[in-house]
Amino acid sequence: xxxxxxxxxxxxxxxxxxxxxxxxxxxxxxxxxxxxxxxxxxxxxxxxxxxxxxxxxxxxxxxxxxxxxxxxxxxxxxxxxxxxxxxxxxxxxxxxxxxxxxxxxxxxxxxxxxxxxxxxxxxxxxxxxxxxxxxxxxxxxxxxxxxxxxxxxxxxxxxxxxxxxxxxxxxxxxxxxxxxxxxxxxxxxxxxxxxxxxxxxxxxxxxxxxx
Numbered sequence: 001x002x003x004x005x006x007x008x009x010x011x012x013x014x015x016x017x018x019x020x021x022x023x024x025x026x027x028x029x030x031x032x033x034x035x036x037x038x039x040x041x042x043x044x045x046x047x048x049x050x051x052x053x054x055x056x057x058x059x060x061x062x063x064x065x066x067x068x069x070x071x072x073x074x075x076x077x078x079x080x081x082x083x084x085x086x087x088x089x090x091x092x093x094x095x096x097x098x099x100x101x102x103x104x105x106x107x108x109x110x111x112x113x114x115x116x117x118x119x120x121x122x123x124x125x126x127x128x129x130x131x132x133x134x135x136x137x138x139x140x141x142x143x144x145x146x147x148x149x150x151x152x153x154x155x156x157x158x159x160x161x162x163x164x165x166x167x168x169x170x171x172x173x174x175x176x177x178x179x180x181x182x183x184x185x186x187x188x189x190x191x192x193x194x195x196x197x198x199x200x201x202x203x204x205x206x207x208x209x210x211x
Contacts, residue, residue, distance in 0.1 A: 004170075006073045007083070007155050008128055010066050011148055014091050015119055017062050018098040021054055022111050025102040029203070044200055047099070055095050062091050075159075082158050086151035089188045093147045094119065096195035103199045104206040126152045132175035147191065150184025153177070 032046045066087050070080065097115050105111040124130050125139075126148040132140065143149045153176040160167030 003073060003075060003159055004128060004152075004156060006069060006075075007152065007159075008126070010069050010083075010087065011090055011126070011151055012123060013065065014062050014087055015094045015123055015148075017058050017091065018055075018095045019112065021058065022098055022102050023108050024054065025050070025099060026105070026108060026111065029103065032203070046203070047196065047199060050099070055092075055099075058095065059088065059091055062087065076162065079155070079158055083155055086154060089185065089192075090147050090151050092192050093122075093188055093195075096192050096199070100195045100199045100202070104202040122146050122148055125149055127156075127174050127176055128152055131173075133173075134175075145187055145191065147184070147188040150180065150188065154181045154184060 028046075028050070036042065036046070063084065066084065070083065075083070097118055098111065101111045101115045105114060121142065125135070125142045125146045127143065132143050132149075135143070156174065156176055157171055157178055160171050163170070
């Protein structure tokens with residue numbers, strides 16, 4: 001199914017959209033530390049405000065880019081809700097990763113260096129680059145916590161339904177299984193929540209001002 005490469009490109013593109021925002025987040029963290037030290041607001045409020053401004057604008061940009069690619073590839077409109085849903089979930093996951101590491105690292109380079117391994121592993125274990133059935137037994141668990149795997153799996157299974165027997169062959173070859181969409185959503189939401197909680201903790205504990 002040639003459309004799988006296009007879906008992979010969209011999800012990969014989503015993963016790097018938050019990178020240009022890292023310098024801004026680190027700069028804002030300094031002002032946040034000054035202002036929270038004066039009890040003007042809390043770290044949680046800072047994260048919420050950031051999610052409703054810069055992250056939301058990035059999400060709008062990501063959605064527009066995904067829609068352009070989706071239209072250029074002439075994907076059936078009936079698959080758009082599933083595709084967009086997983087794009088949004090994966091965007092918030094990748095955004096949480098970069099914001100999390102930006103919360104305690106000293107520089108942009110450090111934040112990107114720490115975030116890259118997690119980003120790469122998540123993208124590789126998506127069932128298309130590293131196939132679940134061919135992965136070593138001690139690495140199979142990564143698929144169970146990889147948002148990109150659940151995204152590729154759900155989208156591929158839905159799209160393959162239009163390809164008949166050929167689509168079923170591709171799905172079986174990639175090791176994708178039906179009925180895991182809800183599990184994927186729950187796992188992704190839990191990961192996003194865990195990263196946000198960790199972000200709040202490190203914002204409070206790390207890089208404290210020296211008076």
